[in-house]
Amino acid sequence: MESLDKVITIKGYAIRKGSLDEKQIKYLKDTLTVTPAVKQKYMKKEELDALRFYVYKESPTRYYVPRSWGITTYGPAEANLVPEGLPLSTEAAIFGGKPYPYQEDIIQKFMDAGMNGLICVPCGKGKTFMALSIAAKIGRRFLVVVDKEFLMNQWKGEIQSLFPNLRIGILQAGRHELEPELYDCTLCMIQTLCSQTFPSTTFQNYGFTIFDECHHLGAAHFSRALVKIQTKYMLGLSATPKRDDGLTKVFEWFLGEPVYWEKTREPDPEVLVRPVMLECSHPDYLKLPMDWRGEVVTARLLTQIVQCKERNEIVAKLLRELCENEHRRVLVLSERIGHLNEFERLLEGSGLSISYYIGGMKEEVREEGAKTARILLASYAMASEAMNIKTLNTVVLASPRKKVEQSTGRILRIRASERQVPPLIVDLVDVHNIYKNQYRQRLIYYRKCKYTIEGKKQETSAEIRVPTEDGCLLADD
Template sequence: MDSYIGSYGYTIHKKYISSEQVKKITSDLTVKPNIHNGMPSQSVTSFPVYRESSSKYYVPKFYGIEHFGSVQTRLKENSLANDLLFVGSLREYQNTIVDKYINIAHNGQDIGGGGLLEIDTGLGKTVIAINIIAKLKVKTLIVVHKEFLLNQWIERLNEFTPAAKIGRIQGKIMDTEGKDVVIAMLQSISMKDYNPDIFKQFGLMVIDEVHHMGAEVFSNALSKVVTKYTLGLSATMNRKDGLAKVFKMFLGPIIHTEKRELSMNQVNVRCLQYFTRDEEFNETSYDYRGKTQYSKMISKLCSYNHRSEYILRYICELLREDPKQQIMILAHNKCLLKYFYDSIVSRNIANQSVGYYVGGMKESDLKISEKKTIVIATYSMASEGLDIKTLTTLVLATPKTDVVQAVGRILRVKHANPLVIDVIDSHEIFKRQFSQRKRFYKSQEYGISFISSNLGSFDKKHWQTKMYKDVESKQRDKNTVNCERKTSATYNAPPELLKILNTPVNMYDDDDDALNSYLNTDEECHIEV
C-alpha cells in the first residue's frame, strides 16, 4: 500500500485503498462530542481529525497502525548533541513506570513508540517525564495549556536537568535553535500558523494534562506536530464528551496507570448541607426544552450572599480548630471568589492572610499567594498543575461532579489530617453531582460526615458520620429514621428539632432524598444511630 509515517502523520496513498476503506476513514475520524450539562444540541458539531490532499490521506499515527498495520517511519530521532544528566533519584514505582515507557518507546512497534501515563496527582508525573526525556536523549517539545504550567516545567527542568538548554514557543516567541527542550503553549500551536519545518526537529513530544487534547481547537496541535516518540500525561484520561479517543489515536493507548494507595492519606470529608426557605433561590432554571440551565444555576449559587456567609462562618470555625492549617477555597465564578476575598480582608479573618490564585495572574503574584493562610482559586487553576505542598484543607464552595484532581491538591505531601469541605445544595442537579462525588469519596475510603445548616451551629455533637446500609431489616416507614453504623451513639439535635416518633424505618446509604427530607424539615425527630 506504500504507506508510511511522516511529518503529517500516518500517510496513505488514495490509489491503494478501496472505497470501503475511504468510507471507514472518513467515518471513524469524523468525531462529535457527547452532550452534557444541558449543552444545546445545535451547538455541538462534528469535526475531522484527519487531513487529505489530492493524492493522500493523513490519519493519526496510532489509528493508522491499528487499522492499516505497521509501516516504516520517516521521522527522525533528532538525538541531542550532549547527554542530559538527570540529577536526583526516583522512587521504586516511578522507576517501574519509566522502564515500561522506555521499553515501549524503543521496542513497541505495534503501538508506534509512545503512549499515555495516567498518574494520580502528587505522585510525580513531571519528574517521571523529565527522567524519560533524559533517557531517550532526543530533542523534546513539551506542550502545556497554561502559562503557570510552563513556568513550573522550567523550574523542574532546571532542578533535575540543570544542564538542559530550554526554549519556548509562545505567541511570537520562537526560541528553538540550539535548545534541548522547548516548552510550547498549546493555544499557540493550535491556532497560529508556524512554519511546519520548525516541528520536524523534535524527536519526542510530551503533552501535559493531555485530556484537553480531545477538543476540536486543541486537537489541531496533534496534526501539526508528529514525532517519533509521544508521551501524554494526566491524572485522568476521561472526558465527559467522549473525545478521549481523539488523543489516544494520535499519542497512543494508556500504558500505565498509577493510583494513590488508599492508606496513604486519611482524608476526612465534612459535608455542609445548605438549605434556605427562599423560594426564588430554591427554584431550578430550565431552558425552553426543559433542560436544566447549569451555568445559570451556578451563577445563582455564587451570587447568593446568605449561602456565602454560611461558608465563611465555617471557614472561621476551621481556623479556630487549627490556626496553622492552610485552606484553599475553590469556586467556578470569580464574583464569589471576590466576595470571599473582600470579606476575609474587611473582617480580618486569618489576619488578612489571603491571596488569589486565578488565571491571568503573574507568576510572581501566584508565588506570593501560595504562602497565604487562605488561597482563593478557580477550579480550572486547581485542577491541573497547582503545586502548593503546604495545603491541608480544601473548600468546595460550588458543586462539581469530578473533584479527583482538586482533592489531589491537599495530598501532594502527607499531612496528619487532610480535610475536604463539601457544600451540598438542595437542588436536584446539585444533589446528583454530590452523589458522584460521594462515590469517589467512598472508593477512596475517606471518612464522610454531614451537618445541616438548619441546625444553626457547627457543634461536634450535630455531625453525622457516614451511614452504612442496613442489609438485615426489610421494613421501611417514612415517619422516623433508624440507621445502622459501625459504632453506636445517640444523636442529640437541638430541642426545637426533637420529637420522638414511634415507628422505625431504615435509611439506606444511597437514599439521599430521605436524608435531605429530614434535614430540610422543621419537624422534630429522633434519630437512633
C-alpha cells in the same frame, strides 16, 4: 516512499489511496470525522455540523491518519520516516533526579511500550518528574506542550532543577526559540501551535514531545497541535484523561493508549471528608431557572447559588472555624471569581491572611501569596491543573462541581508521614436535585479512595445539616 503502501511520516500514518477499497475509505472517513457528545435533541443540523471536525488529511495519493489509529487499523508501517531528532550533548543530558521505585516501574512501562502513549496518575505522583526522567533516557532534543503560562513556568523551573546544563527555549506568540545550536528543549504554548502556521520541517530536529494535561487535545481547536507535531516519541500526561464529550479517542489515536493508568489514589483513610448539606430559605436560592424546553439553566442556577447571601455567610463561618486550628491551610474553590471576592469581604476583620490563586494575576504575586495565606481563594480552573502548594491541607468546595479528583488532590502533595493534620475535604451539598446527584458522584470517588467520611452527630445550628455516609441527615454546628 512512493512504492510503499503504509509509511509513518511527520504528517502521520500515511496510507496509499490505491491500497484501500471503497468500503475501507468510507470507514476511514466516517471514523475520523468526529463530533463531541452533546444533547442533540434540540440542535439544528447546521449547529451539529459546526461541531464536527476531521482528524485525517489527504493528498492526491494518500490519506494521513493519526499514527496509533493507523497502526491499530492497518498494521505496522513498512517504513518509519520520522526523524530521530538531534541527540542531547553529554553536558545537556545530565539528569539530577532519582525516581522512586513506583516511578521507575511506570517509566519502564512507557519505555517498553515503544516510548509512545499516555501516563495517567493522580496529582502528586510526579508526572512532571517522570516525563523528564523519560526525556533523559531518550536523550534527544525535546518539546513540552502546555496550555497555560504558569504551567510553562513550572516546567521551566523543574527542568532547570533536574537538567542543570539544558538550554531552554520558548515557543509563544512571536517568540520562536527553536534553533538547535541555541536550545536543547522548547516549551510550547498550545495556543501558539494551533493558531500559527509552521513549515512541516519546523520540529524535525526534536525526537520527543511531552503533552502536558493531554486531555485538552481532544477538543477540535487543540487537536491541531497533534497534527503539527509528530516526533518519533510522544508522551501524554493527565490525571483525568477521560473526557465527558467522548473525545478521549482523538488524542489516544495520535499518542497511543495509556501505558499506565492509576484511576484512583492509593487507599488513604487518613483523609477526612466532611459533607455539609446547606439549607437556605431565600426564594432566589430555591427556585429553578428553566428554559423554553423546560430544562434547568445550570449557569443561571449556579449564579443564584453563589449570590445567596445566607449561603455565603454559612461558608464564611465554616472558614473561620476551620482556621481555629493553627495548622489548617485552607483552599477555597469556586467557579466564579465574584464568589471568592464575597468571601474576602465576609472575612474582613477576622485577622486571617487571605490570598488569591486565579488567572490574570502576576505569577510572582500569586505564588508569594500562596506561600503565606491561611485561606487561599482559588478558581477551579487554576486548581484543576498543576497547582503545587505543599502547605495546603484543607479544601472547601464552595460551589458545586461533579468531578473533583484533581481539585481535591491539591491538598495531598506531601507524604502521609509529613502531615501535621489529617487532610480535610469540606464538601458543600446544595438542596437542588442536580447538585445532590453530583454529590453522589463525588461520594463514589471518595469511597474508592477509602477516605473517611464524617457523619458523627454533633451539636449544631439549624442552618446546616451533615449527611452521614449512608445519607442519613444529622444536625451540625
